[in-house]
Amino acid sequence: MRTRASVDAVIKAYDIRGVVGDGIDADFVRDTGAAFARLMRAEGATLVAVGHDMRDSSPELATAFAGGVAEQGLDVEMLGLTSTDELYYVSGAKDCPGAMFTASHNPAKYNGIKLCRAGARPVGQSSGLATIADDLVAGVPGFDGPAGTVTESDVLADYGAFLRSLVDLSGIRPLTVAVDAGNGMGGLTVPAVFEGLPVDIRPLYFELDGTFPNHEANPLEPANLRDLQQFVLDTGADIGLALDGDADRCFVIDEKGRPVSPSAVCAIVAERYLADRPGAAIIHNLITSRAVPEIIAENGGRAVRTRVGHSFIKATMAEENAVFGGEHSAHYYFTEFFNADSGLLAAMHVLAALGHQDSPMSEMMARYDRYAASGEINSRLENSTAQAERTEAVLEAFADRTESVDRLDGVTVSLADTPAWFNLRASNTEPLLRLNVEAPSAGEVDALVSEILAIIRA
Incomplete structure (x- = not known):
């Protein structure tokens, strides 16, 4: 019998995640597949698509999950090696x-x-994960009917063709594009998506390797961008793209080897949508730069602010009938992609914008950088009590300078007499307290970061 604590340790706010062999194993995953199938069968589903990344543990876990689904009478389509957005494509298309x-x-x-869910609709804590967790603790009831079948398919070419149908790159000037796949799934999907387009792909770390021998596949950490920054300069590329392990996030480097903020990417994609759909709703999470809602308003759009996390963004996209959504972490969501996120689709929009004008990337993006930002800074605090205590200590220290405190997701503190703000929030996947700071100048950002970290890490 599983304990509530052991289940809650790996079922997060919007996904399931943990250390393999310590909370995540084949037995747990098989039962999770059965619990998920029960939930989906109740909603009328007959088929579940299953994909996996290149981690050593992924094939075994995917197979175990498929077994649990089939035991509950649903058929399974095994996609094999897949990016997350390729899985969303299948969920939407089928x-x-x-x-x-x-x-x-x-x-x-x-x-x-x-x-x-079907149509790539989200399953989060309040929309299914809590029910799955309850079944895992109580024991998943058996199914009296016949077992489902398990088949295999390869949809990579169809996925690539679908993305190419959403963004027209046929008329752009030729571009040299350096891509760091981080030994993740981008090494498989990038060649399929950009096949036949007027882009010269320069690959870096395209070999699929779940041990990540070159650097972690987390472009949010500046250290993991350094190889690509140098590679852009060495190859004379017009732009660099960095993908995370499952290739659903995309970070951008300009031709000078400098990172382009995900907020700036949000703004340029929002402008592209609003040029065709004036007045449309655009989603942004509360960590994106204040420049994002400003630019949305300037282009006649309606900015809608939401908390961090793909299940929350996707739900808000549907509720608001939004055409696009962006997060500070380089997740980008598209109405024509089933309200799901795709790093490569975002990259294609940026390439279209760059390729239809003559200016280099650095000049094109300069007008979107209105404020200085710290990026996400993590502090390891082993339990929620410590995280709450340090957060309250920061609020107390800034009480006499605070204009407002927003608790939509963690705490967002807007400072008086300045556009500066900061957010502190607990990670949903790791024992971390995350800090983001924005201010009019880099010096102001540095001063705020130093003061806040001194309290958090005391």
């Missing part, structure tokens, strides 16, 4: 639920499951 085995950017010892 209108079936899906499960992606990946721990995204986490180190090699981790694995997990991203679940979605």
Whole structure:
């Protein structure tokens, strides 16, 4: 019998994730597949698509999950090696639920499951994960009917063709594009997506290797961008793209080897949508730069703010009938992609914008950088009590300078007499307290970061 504590340790706010062999194993995953199948069968599903990344543990776990699904009478389509957005494509195109085995950017010892309903609709804590957790604790009831079948398919070419149909790159000037796949799934999907397009792909770390021998597949950490920054300069590329382990996030480097903020990417994609759909709703999470809602408003759009996390963004996309959504972590969501996120689709929009004008990337993006930002800074605090105590200590220290405190997701503190703000929030996947700071100048950002970290890490 599983304990509530052991289940809650790996079932997070919007996915399932943990250390393989310590919370995540084949037995747990098989029962999770059965619990998910029960939930989806009740909603009328007959087929579940299952994909996995290149981690050593992923094939075994995906197979175990498929076994649990089939035991509950649902058929399974095994996609094999797949990016997360390729799994979402199948869920949307075939209108079936899906499960992606990946721990995204986490180190090699981790694995997990991203679940979605038919049409790539989200499964989060309040929309299914809590029910699955209850079944795992109580024991998943058996199914009296016949078992489902398990078949294999390869949809990589169809997925690539679908992305190419959404963004027209046929008329752009030729571009040299350096891509760091981080030994993740981008090494498989990038060649398929960009096949036949007027882009010269320069590959870096395209070999699939779930041990991540070159650097962690987490482009949010500046150290993991350094190889690509130098590679852009060495190859004379017009732009660099860095993908995370499951290739659903994309970070951008300009031709000078400098990172382009995900907020700036949000703004340029939002502008592209609003040029064709004036007045449309655009989603942004509360960590993106204040420049994002400003630019959305300037282009006649309606900015909608939401908390961090793909299940929350996807749900808000549907509720608001939004055409696009962006996060500070380089997740980008598209109405024509079933409200799901795709790093390569975001990259194609940026390439279209760059390729239809003559300016280099650095000049094109300069007008979107209105404020200085710290990026996400993590502090390891082993339990929620310590995280809450340090957060309250920061609030107390800034009480006399605070204009407002927003608790939509963690705490967002807007400072008085300045556009500066900061957010502190607990990670949903790791024992970390995450800090983001934005201010008019880099010096102000540095001063705020130093003061806040001194309290958090005391």
